[in-house]
Amino acid sequence: MNTVSYADKDSDLILVQMSGAHERESVEKEVSLIKERTDRDFMLLACFVDDWNRDLSPWKAGAVFGNEPFAGGAEATLNALKSDVLGKYPGRRFILGGYSMAGLFALWASYRTDAFCAVAAASPSVWYPDFLTYATDHEIKTNAVYLSLGDKEERTKNKVMRTVGDNIKALHERYTDKGIKNVLEWNEGNHFTEPDVRLSKAFAWTVENI
Numbered sequence: 001m002n003t004v005s006y007a008d009k010d011s012d013l014i015l016v017q018m019s020g021a022h023e024r025e026s027v028e029k030e031v032s033l034i035k036e037r038t039d040r041d042f043m044l045l046a047c048f049v050d051d052w053n054r055d056l057s058p059w060k061a062g063a064v065f066g067n068e069p070f071a072g073g074a075e076a077t078l079n080a081l082k083s084d085v086l087g088k089y090p091g092r093r094f095i096l097g098g099y100s101m102a103g104l105f106a107l108w109a110s111y112r113t114d115a116f117c118a119v120a121a122a123s124p125s126v127w128y129p130d131f132l133t134y135a136t137d138h139e140i141k142t143n144a145v146y147l148s149l150g151d152k153e154e155r156t157k158n159k160v161m162r163t164v165g166d167n168i169k170a171l172h173e174r175y176t177d178k179g180i181k182n183v184l185e186w187n188e189g190n191h192f193t194e195p196d197v198r199l200s201k202a203f204a205w206t207v208e209n210i
Helices: 027-037 074-088 101-112 131-137 161-177 195-209
Strands: 002-007 013-019 043-048 093-099 118-122 144-150 181-187
Touching: 002 027, 013 027, 013 074, 013 101, 013 195, 027 043, 027 195, 043 074, 074 101, 093 101, 093 195, 101 118, 101 131, 118 195, 131 161, 144 161, 144 195, 161 181, 181 195
Parallel strands: 013 043, 013 093, 093 118, 118 144, 144 181
Antiparallel strands: 002 043
């Protein structure tokens, strides 16, 4: 897993962003946007996975769009993240976040480990088959959760992906009922509208609410 660090490398707070190659050029802008929203210092650590659908999917699932199925490689990714990345920064606090499938991974990972004090899930792919059932049957192990979605994301002909609105509202309600600090923010646009802006809002909220 290739990692690139930004901002204050001596900060005790590390924002761990699961990323794909398509996000390499937008991370610096995102860091600047986070700094506009919070005065707290942080380091952002972008962790670039090799295969978006393989490395971030929590279990195997058939293709939902296109012809590529999901391989369910998130467990291996999480193990590598803990041993090869987090292990290099003992004594620091970590917030895990991401956009789309990376946002789904951030949520799922926080059911698997208590290593992260908050989760920043911007437009997460909570339409993923059986994820809502998993989240209902298990307890999340973090203190604060940011959720967001575009107001047009659930308006799709794809019957799996159009569950994203109902599912994210169900997660927000569950976390609220469990007494977990959380927020659900709605953004204008579809899934591809200003992902760097949405993710900057997600991380800034978590930084201010841990």
